[in-house]
Amino acid sequence: MTNNTDIHEVASFLADYASHLLGCGATCIRIEKNTHRMAEAFGVESDISIMPTHIYVTACGKDASHNGVAIRKTASCGINFNLNARLSRLSWEVADNRLDFATAVKRFNKILETKPTGKWEVLFLTSFANAAFCRLFGGDPSAMLIVFISTLAGYRLKQIMLSDRRDVRLVFLCASFFSAALSAGGQLFGIGSTPEIALGTSVLYLIPGVPYINAVSDIIYKHYLCAFSRFADAAVLTACLTVGLCTGMLILGLKWF
Amino acid sequence: MCNDLLVNIFEDGLFAAIAAIGFSSISNTPRRAYLTCALIAAAGHSIRYVISLPDFGGMNIIISSTLAAFAIGILAVLFASRIKCPAEVCFFPALLPMIPGMYAYRTVEALISCLCNTQEETFRHYFYLLAYNGLTCTFIVLGMVVGATIPVFMFKKLSFTATR
Amino acid sequence: MSQSMITWCVIAGVLSIAFIIRAIEWYYTECHHSGRKPWHIVEIGKEREIFFVPGDLDDNDIEDF
Known part of the structure; x- marks a missing residue:
C-alpha cells in the first residue's frame, strides 16, 4: 500500500x-x-x-x-x-x-450476493421446530398440531410484513398476537388435554435468541456498549411479543395460563 | 424401566434436534451445518434431561442447564472446524430448545396478576411467583449462555480458526 | 357459541382474508403485470410518507451513497 x-x-x-x-x-x-x-x-x-x-x-x-x-x-x-x-x-x-x-x-x-435460505423452507422448518418445542414442554399431539398451524400463520405474517418493510417491532407484535390468538382456539374449543402448553409455546419462535447470546459474549470480551445495545434490542422485541400475546389472551377473555 | 428411560431420552433428543434445525434455518445457517446443529442439540438436551432426573441426582434446573450448555459449547467448538463455520453458528440453535419459555410466561402472568390484585395476601402470593419465576428464568439463561461461551473462550485459537 | 369463540373466528377470518388478498395480489403482479410496481388492494401508508416534508432525505438513498 x-x-x-x-x-x-x-x-x-x-x-x-x-x-x-x-x-x-x-x-x-x-x-x-x-x-x-x-x-x-x-x-x-x-x-x-x-x-x-x-x-x-x-x-x-x-x-x-x-x-x-x-x-x-x-x-x-x-x-x-x-x-x-x-x-x-x-x-x-x-x-x-x-x-x-x-x-x-x-x-x-x-x-x-448470496441468497438467503428459501422462505418456504424456513417457514416449514420453523413450524416443525415449534411443534417439537411444544412436545419438549410436555404437550400432546393435538397441542403440537395447534402450535404447528399457529406458527405457520404467524411466521408467514412476519415474512409478509418484513418484505413490506414494516417496522420490526410492529411485525413482532402482530405475529405474536395472531399466533397466540390462533393457538388459544385449542383452549376455547377444548381440543386435547394440554391446550395451555400450546398457547405458551406458540410464540416462542419469535424470541430473539441470537442478540441475547451475543450480548453475553460481548460482555465477556468487555464490549459493554455493544452488549447493552444488543440486549436492549432483544428486550424491546421480547416486550413487543409479550404485549401481542397478552392482547390476544385479553381479547379472547382467557385466564392467565 | 430402563427401556422406558432410554425411549424418553431418545425422544427428548429427537425433538430437540428437530427444534434445532428449524430455529437454525431462521438465522440462515448454511445447510451443511444442519446435521451438526441437530446432533449437538440432541446431545445437550438429553444431558440436561438425564442429570435433572430424580434418579440421577435430580440436579437443580439452573445448574443442569449450565452443565448441558457447557457440553454444547465444547461440542460446538470441536465440530465447528469440520463444517467450516464459526462456533456460534453451531451452539446457538442447540441452546434454543433449553430456553426456559415456561418460566418466562409465568413471570409475565404473575406480573399481570400482581397488578390486578390489590389485597395484600394475594398480592404477596403473586409477587412471590413473579420473583421466583423471574429469577429462575434469568439465571437459567445467564448460566446457559456463560456455560456455552466459556469453551469458546478456553479454546480461543481453535474457535477462531474454525473457518480457516 | 360463546362470545370468545366468535371473537376467535373473527380473528382467524381476518388473518385468512389477509393471506388470501396477499395471494391474489401476488398472482396479479407476477402473472399479469410483470415488471410493474407491486400492486396492492389494501395498502397501509408508512409513517415516512405521513411525516414526509419535501427535501427530506430518503433513508434508502443514504445507503447508496
Whole structure:
C-alpha cells in the first residue's frame, strides 16, 4: 500500500466488511479479529471501534502520514449465519493465500450476493421446530398440531410484513398476537388435554435468541456498549411479543395460563 | 424401566434436534451445518434431561442447564472446524430448545396478576411467583449462555480458526 | 357459541382474508403485470410518507451513497 488513495480504499473496504459482519450477527470479538487479520495481510495497521449502529475503522500504512478513516452504518441484512461464516472464511483466505486487495473486494461483493435460505423452507422448518418445542414442554399431539398451524400463520405474517418493510417491532407484535390468538382456539374449543402448553409455546419462535447470546459474549470480551445495545434490542422485541400475546389472551377473555 | 428411560431420552433428543434445525434455518445457517446443529442439540438436551432426573441426582434446573450448555459449547467448538463455520453458528440453535419459555410466561402472568390484585395476601402470593419465576428464568439463561461461551473462550485459537 | 369463540373466528377470518388478498395480489403482479410496481388492494401508508416534508432525505438513498 504505497499511495494515499490505496489506504483510503483499504479503510473503506474494511469498514464495509466489518459493518456487514456486525449486521449479520457476529460477536464483536470476531469482527475485531477478522478485520485485523485482513488488515495485516494487506500490510496496513488498523484500528476499529464498534458502536451499536456504526463502525469506525482507521488504517495506516508504514508511513504514518498515510492514513485513511472510514465510518459505516451497520448493514441491515438481518441475522445471517451463512454470511457470517463466508465472511470469516474470506478473512482467512486473504491471510493464508495472500489474496491481493482487488481480488478480496471482488470476493466480498460476490459473498454479499448470496441468497438467503428459501422462505418456504424456513417457514416449514420453523413450524416443525415449534411443534417439537411444544412436545419438549410436555404437550400432546393435538397441542403440537395447534402450535404447528399457529406458527405457520404467524411466521408467514412476519415474512409478509418484513418484505413490506414494516417496522420490526410492529411485525413482532402482530405475529405474536395472531399466533397466540390462533393457538388459544385449542383452549376455547377444548381440543386435547394440554391446550395451555400450546398457547405458551406458540410464540416462542419469535424470541430473539441470537442478540441475547451475543450480548453475553460481548460482555465477556468487555464490549459493554455493544452488549447493552444488543440486549436492549432483544428486550424491546421480547416486550413487543409479550404485549401481542397478552392482547390476544385479553381479547379472547382467557385466564392467565 | 430402563427401556422406558432410554425411549424418553431418545425422544427428548429427537425433538430437540428437530427444534434445532428449524430455529437454525431462521438465522440462515448454511445447510451443511444442519446435521451438526441437530446432533449437538440432541446431545445437550438429553444431558440436561438425564442429570435433572430424580434418579440421577435430580440436579437443580439452573445448574443442569449450565452443565448441558457447557457440553454444547465444547461440542460446538470441536465440530465447528469440520463444517467450516464459526462456533456460534453451531451452539446457538442447540441452546434454543433449553430456553426456559415456561418460566418466562409465568413471570409475565404473575406480573399481570400482581397488578390486578390489590389485597395484600394475594398480592404477596403473586409477587412471590413473579420473583421466583423471574429469577429462575434469568439465571437459567445467564448460566446457559456463560456455560456455552466459556469453551469458546478456553479454546480461543481453535474457535477462531474454525473457518480457516 | 360463546362470545370468545366468535371473537376467535373473527380473528382467524381476518388473518385468512389477509393471506388470501396477499395471494391474489401476488398472482396479479407476477402473472399479469410483470415488471410493474407491486400492486396492492389494501395498502397501509408508512409513517415516512405521513411525516414526509419535501427535501427530506430518503433513508434508502443514504445507503447508496
